[in-house]
Amino acid sequence: MFLITELMKNTFSVTNIIFILLIxxxxxxxxxxxxxxxxxxLNELRNNIELAHEENDSLSITRTHYRLALKxxxxxERDSSNLYYSKALAMAxxxxxxxxxxxxxxxxxxxxxxxxxxxxxxxxxSEVVExxxxxxxxxxxxxxxxxxxxxxxxxxxxxxxIETAFDxxxxxxxxxxxTI
Numbered sequence: 183m184f185l186i187t188e189l190m191k192n193t194f195s196v197t198n199i200i201f202i203l204l205i206x207x208x209x210x211x212x213x214x215x216x217x218x219x220x221x222x223x224l225n226e227l228r229n230n231i232e233l234a235h236e237e238n239d240s241l242s243i244t245r246t247h248y249r250l251a252l253k254x255x256x257x258x259e260r261d262s263s264n265l266y267y268s269k270a271l272a273m274a275x276x277x278x279x280x281x282x283x284x285x286x287x288x289x290x291x292x293x294x295x296x297x298x299x300x301x302x303x304x305x306x307x308s309e310v311v312e313x314x315x316x317x318x319x320x321x322x323x324x325x326x327x328x329x330x331x332x333x334x335x336x337x338x339x340x341x342x343x344i345e346t347a348f349d350x351x352x353x354x355x356x357x358x359x360x361t362i
Contacts, residue, residue: 216257224253244273248286255293263293284313288326295333304333324353 216224227250234242251266267290274282291306307330314323327350334343 220253220257224250227253240273240277241279244270244277244279244282244286247273248282248289251286252289255289260293260297264290267293280313280317281319284310284317284319284322287313288329291329295329295336300333300337304330307333320353320357324350327353 227246230246231243231250234240234246247266247270251263251270254260254263254266267286271283271286271290274286287306288310291303291310294300294303294306307326310326311323311330314320314326327346331343331346331350334340334346
């Protein structure tokens with residue numbers, strides 16, 4: 183009887199281990215259940231970063247980090263998208279490329295908004311508005327102001343949301359850009 187009990191314990195342990203391994207492997211594989219074309223695109227972008235590093239092409243590095251951030255954002259991989267937005271933004275700042283800083287920051291702020299980090303998103307959007315205005319791109323500045331307006335909606339500050347939306351409209355009207 184003792185031998186049977188010990189054998190059952192060992193069998194039970196082996197069965198548990200196999201079950202746990204199957205569950206873990208299922209979780210691991212389901213987390214990266216990308217289509218072959220998505221995997222190919224991610225690999226292509228990673229290879230482009232390597233090539234840009236080899237060529238010491240900072241602008242290509244910046245652009246490719248940004249494209250990777252967008253791809254990961256689309257896939258819902260927030261940690262990866264935030265990492266690549268940060269890298270792209272840092273490179274754009276090193277290059278002192280204001281337009282890139284504004285575009286990357288606008289996308290980055292949108293991910294903060296999607297994560298419920300509305301104050302962080304609003305502050306970043308405000309910086310983006312200032313950047314676009316400094317570049318005399320009032321149309322883009324007005325669009326980003328509408329993003330700020332939506333941040334106010336998301337936190338229940340409706341009066342501030344309406345004021346900001348009207349400011350965006352005024353900006354559009356000041357340049358006779360009625361393509362809202």
